[in-house]
Amino acid sequence: METVSALVLIFLSAAIINNFVLYYFVGICPFLGVSRKIGMAFGMGLAVTFVISIAAFLSWAFTFYILRAGAPIPTQVWALLGGDPETTVDLSVLSYIIYIFVIASSVQFVEMYVRKFFPALYKSFGVFLPLITTNCAILFACLEILKHLQDPMNLWGLHEALALAIGGGIGFTIAISLMAGLREELDMCDVPKALRGTGIALLVAGILAMAFMGFTGVDKGLANALAMLSN
């Protein structure tokens, strides 16, 4: 029960309370660039969620088994090569390179999948699908997972990593869809010339972020409620 409530908290925190776009500012480029039409925005959000889940799975596996200080596989390889078994083998300096390649591969994989099974969607995405590689939100999720794999006494399992990733992806989808809906309405408004396009989108995003600030502290209340439930 405690695990489930912890997972629910991580998921809700990533999706709504500490929304990746409106609180952590990651994924702004597609947030401003792709949010013109709701259909497109929602599709982009789902694609990002898909990629982020695969990337989180792979980066958790790489970090847990290979990259972190004292990881099992390099330690065994080092011992096999005749090294001193007491030394801590730390390959974490390669983390960022591995992550960006994991992300690029995940995007390639998703691209192939969408091309095969949803060819119309693939055409409508155009160049935006490979551009998901430079979406900061995915690298940010991998970095958060890395952060939680640093303290050997408090390591995150795969379930927590996936809860964060899927929550983050869904939060991104919520934010981008909201933005698309707002911008579709703005298209029919008389916006001052200087603010048309990105300017007004940023101002609206600011107000949206303020609205989402209303969720601060909800995770504390939720944690208390869940703790009371499990007692």
Place this chain on the structure above:
Amino acid sequence: MEEKAPKTSFIGQAWLVILLALLYGGGLAGVQLALGPRIAENKRNETYALIPEMVPGAATEKTVELEIVGADGKNVRVYKAVSADDQHLGWVIPASGGGFADRIECIIGVDATLSVITGVYVLDQKETPGLGDLITTADFLDRLKGKATDLPLTVVKRNPQAANDVLSLTGATISSVAVCDIVNNAIANTQAPLRQLASADAATPKQD
């Protein structure tokens, strides 16, 4: 380009990438060798440099790092604060918990028998600027200094009267409560094992 067989030569196509990968890998290994110890030192100093503030009179270089099992069954890393002439002065316990916005990380200094709080320091917080983030100021943290640990700290909004009452920050009650909760939980969690260690220490005669 496409007239040749598609798998012309993997090496022929990718030799640059492989070479660069090896080159960069070597470069990064060099950076890690050069800067790694310094970074580890910085991380260590984050806590160690604060120990003399948390337990007055403690000497940083005499600090002993220990791992104990707390009341909740999980391992906790604590620091034994020792003075320059080998007197056991107290303990420094790192703790964290949920704040208003995100997690709050603190370290708590207590005396050797865990009966008085000698200091609290907030290492990391993301509370509201101007309101909740004032929990890092000496003004608030001094309210926790010197409190006895026999009763858990209670936050009151005005007129602190009982010995374990702590006056909350104006407009930041939840953040104040969060810090006190973290302190209470940490002390409750580590009280039994640390008191045991302290009395075992006092019982065994010092060998010089």
Place this chain on the structure above:
Amino acid sequence: MAHESPTALERFINGILPENPIYRQLLGLCPFLAVTNAMAPAMTMAAATGFVLIAANVMVSAIRGLLKPHLRILVFTLTIATFVTIADKVLAAYLYDMSKQLGPYIPLIICNCLIISRCEICASKQSIKVAFADGVGMSLGFALALASIATVREILGSGSWFGVELLSPEFWPAWGIMVLPPGAFLVMGVLLGAAEWYGNRKKAAAAAQTSEA
């Protein structure tokens, strides 16, 4: 763009205002909004991004003759990720507190579209000298943009600049919202609108001049 490739000096000046990475090209917005709540982290981020941009530009330009077309993005990404790791480690070693404050935003420089786009557009086709000048110009433009937003946010939000208190709390009730995420969006929206308005006025003036002539 010009018919002959722009010279190094032209590229340098280009990057600062006419093709400013933030206000004109709208690239690299993620770290931009996150670290500009005060001048000190903003300038550290500008320095780190500048280092990565210049180093990546020079490196890619040096090996531009060896790049295979379908593997070039891979090479760019590898180069950028390496230099970002170096920048991150150097910061953690020498400016530990700042590195903690900037947190995950330094490694996010890898996703900064600005650097990959400069590698693609300029460094992979031009000599080292031109690539270097381009990198320096773009970095200065980026730093200028960061400074503009950070100044507004820090002065309105904390009454200080670079940590030095300018407006004491009695005179100026600090606008907390400026230091928080929404403030970043709002300030950037207003400044972008101002930049657009200024650009439109210049265009209108130039058009009026040519129609008079």
